[in-house]
Amino acid sequence: MNSTSVSAGVVDAAEIRIGDGPSRRFVGAEHGADVSYFYVENQPGQGPGMHWHPYSETWVVLEGTARITIGEETFLAEAGDTATGPAFVPHRFTNAGDGMLRIIGIHSSPTIIQTFLDD
Template identity: 40%
Template sequence: MAGTNAGLHAVRREDWSETPGEWHGEVQGFGGEVSLIFVRAEPGKGPRLHSHPYPETFIVRAGRALYTIDEREIEAGPGEILVVPAGVPHKFRSLGPDTLESIDIHASEHFVTDWME
């Protein structure tokens, strides 16, 4: 591509969604620079404590979650954005009653996770 489309990267939902029509899946190496996780977590669910050697950004689309970032707990809902610095332990749990939907942006061309629990 040339002109205004140079460097453009696009992916269709059917290419990342693990279940057609649902907000759940992942893309690694998007644009060669970031990886994305499209989270769909039922109330009470979420990943255990972990860290990454790069920053991770959470954008909440729907539902609510309790994020534990290092020693701090933050409740976030639709439209809220959190950024976890590189190397900082974190986890989250969907609070309900609605299903959590978020976009988790990893500042890396592939996922690197250090699981702590």
């Protein structure tokens, strides 16, 4: 298979792992999919800085409590909750609980495009 080929099938977690931790970055275009995602495990207080995307993002909280800021509004989302933010609106999430936060950020794009505002 050459570097421009994509195929359907299972993507091993190790193939899309971010660094040495458990978090993963799935870029759909690399695997023949029309969506991308981040699977994130954050300790209390951890989370990305304010950023935006030119497409909507949807978060599914798998475990823990997330403080999600979308524009000027902030919400708490717990395991089982789903939140969504529109395109071009700055947002962020942090682990607002005492234990591990496990969350999936679904990007409605085959590529991940994000612009951080804190940089």
